[in-house]
Amino acid sequence: MNARRKNRPSQQGGLLSSPRMLLVLLVGVAIVVAALLAVLSQFGGPQGSSASGKEVGELYSGIPQKGTTLGKGDAPVTIYLYEDFQCPVCGQFSRETLPEVVDRSVRGGEVKVVSEPLTFIGSDSVPAARAALAAGEQNRYWPYAHLLFENQGQENSGYVTDEFLKSQAENTPGLDVGEWSSDLKGSSVTQQLQAAQAKAQSAGVNATPTLIFSGPGGQTKLVGLPDYDQISQSIAQVD
Amino acid sequence: MKGRQRGIRFVLGALAVVGLLISGYLSWVHYMGVTPVCVGGSGGCETVQTSSYATILGVPVAVLGLVGYSGLLLSALLRGEIGVYLGFLLALVGVLFSAYLTYLELFVIHAICEWCVASATIMVAALICATAEVYFSGTQTS
Numbered sequence: 602m603n604a605r606r607k608n609r610p611s612q613q614g615g616l617l618s619s620p621r622m623l624l625v626l627l628v629g630v631a632i633v634v635a636a637l638l639a640v641l642s643q644f645g646g647p648q649g650s651s652a653s654g655k656e657v658g659e660l661y662s663g664i665p666q667k668g669t670t671l672g673k674g675d676a677p678v679t680i681y682l683y684e685d686f687q688c689p690v691c692g693q694f695s696r697e698t699l700p701e702v703v704d705r706s707v708r709g710g711e712v713k714v715v716s717e718p719l720t721f722i723g724s725d726s727v728p729a730a731r732a733a734l735a736a737g738e739q740n741r742y743w744p745y746a747h748l749l750f751e752n753q754g755q756e757n758s759g760y761v762t763d764e765f766l767k768s769q770a771e772n773t774p775g776l777d778v779g780e781w782s783s784d785l786k787g788s789s790v791t792q793q794l795q796a797a798q799a800k801a802q803s804a805g806v807n808a809t810p811t812l813i814f815s816g817p818g819g820q821t822k823l824v825g826l827p828d829y830d831q832i833s834q835s836i837a838q839v840d
Numbered sequence: 841m842k843g844r845q846r847g848i849r850f851v852l853g854a855l856a857v858v859g860l861l862i863s864g865y866l867s868w869v870h871y872m873g874v875t876p877v878c879v880g881g882s883g884g885c886e887t888v889q890t891s892s893y894a895t896i897l898g899v900p901v902a903v904l905g906l907v908g909y910s911g912l913l914l915s916a917l918l919r920g921e922i923g924v925y926l927g928f929l930l931a932l933v934g935v936l937f938s939a940y941l942t943y944l945e946l947f948v949i950h951a952i953c954e955w956c957v958a959s960a961t962i963m964v965a966a967l968i969c970a971t972a973e974v975y976f977s978g979t980q981t982s
Contacts, residue, residue, distance in 0.1 A: 620978050627929045635936030638904070641896045642940075663951055777898055 657744040657751075658774035660700055664708055666740045669733075669793070671703070672713030678816035678836050680714045683797075683806045686729035686749045687722040687756045690826050691810045695750035701829045712836055716746060717797040719809055725761040727794070732766040734793050735784040741776045748772055814839045845976050852927060852969040853916035856909045859962045862955055863905030870900040878954060884945075888953035893944050901941070905959060908934050912966055924977045928970040934963035 665673055680702075684691040706712040718730035729749055736745035748769040754760030766785075770778045784790060804813060812823045812832070816839035823835055869876045869889060878885035888894065894901055908930055915927030938960035945952050 620974075623925065624928075624974065627925060628932065631929055631932035631936060634933045635940065638896060638933075638937050639940045642893055642901075642944075775895070 657747045660703060661744050666743055668737045669716040669742050670713055671743045672707040673710040676710055676713040678712045678814060678840050680712060681717055681813040682714055683717045683719055683801050683809055683811040685719045685722045685726050685809045687726045688809045692750040692753040694810050694826055695747060698829060702832055706836060717800055719797060719801055723757040725757055728766060729761045730794055731785055731790050734790045735781050736773060736776055738784040739776055739780060741773050745769060745773045816840045845973060848969050848973050849916045852966055853913055855962050855966045856913035856916060859909035859959060862959050863902045863909055866902035866955055867900060867906055870902055884951040885953040885955060888945055888951050888956060921977060924973045928974050931963060931967040931970040935967045938963045
């Protein structure tokens with residue numbers, strides 16, 4: 602038996618004739634495959650094709666996202682953020698205040714934010730909101746919405762074109778653009794949009810941005826452009 | 841010697857089955873869109889599973905785990921040197937990639953998923969078994 606085994610290597614020849622060479626080859630292959638997987642994983646990671654895509658990836662990296670909800674599901678305080686993607690003050694809030702709220706209150710699990718996209722400014726608000734909700738189908742609502750606000754144009758100027766929306770989708774880290782295009786036409790997005798309008802009506806929201814804070818201590822509302830201190834006080838009030 | 845090798849293959853196969861259960865559960869969680877059960881309720885699993893690193897080119901990392909552990913199980917069932925070296929290759933790739941994922945959890949995502957830690961530990965144990973198999977296979981043929 603042993604004699605037969607001893608003869609086998611010389612019969613095979615090449616790399617397999619030396620177990621040590623074969624091991625070196627396997628280690629090399631393993632390193633290349635693992636490195637390839639690591640590199641490919643970066644394409645789904647926090648990076649986009651633009652600088653703003655990268656920033657957005659970093660801002661939301663590591664924070665749970667589900668649909669239009671940002672933050673841990675069991676966070677004690679919920680902020681319902683009523684906003685219109687064409688609204689300039691909403692854009693200012695998203696660019697200037699929201700990142701601080703995300704870093705100081707959402708990341709730690711104290712607060713979750715639920716976006717309620719409204720479409721009262723004009724007809725262009727509808728495709729913008731639908732596009733963000735379609736990104737939400739892949740749990741990428743927040744980075745997409747952030748990019749919409751980062752690249753916001755003049756209200757009702759017609760800047761919300763299909764090309765514009767697709768460009769934001771391409772810059773959204775981790776978003777499958779093909780799937781997003783298909784979700785954009787789906788009835789789920791329509792239902793979510795209608796639900797947000799109905800919710801705003803029943804909550805008496807008539808301006809954007811409106812922030813409704815809800816927690817074990819009750820509810821409170823802020824309208825306009827609050828700074829982080831006002832938001833922090835409202836969180837403490839309902840917590 | 842053969843009895844010892846059989847024992848190692850059995851352990852390798854058992855580790856692959858446990859790994860399949862873990863990656864199967866995480867794949868199910870991914871496709872069902874539910875929150876994974878996290879020991880201690882820290883929410884780390886949810887954070888890791890919903891991070892942008894949870895998929896590679898649209899394929900969930902958990903599904904890659906399913907493929908890897910299936911290969912590992914196959915290597916434990918295969919007779920001869922092909923099984924030995926296939927197990928070694930898969931376990932080494934698994935350990936290297938798990939090390940990278942653990943780095944992401946600690947320094948990029950800032951959250952730890954216990955399921956991922958368990959999978960990484962299984963991969964390390966599988967590599968120890970696979971290396972032992974290569975060693976005993978070498979001593980038998982030399």
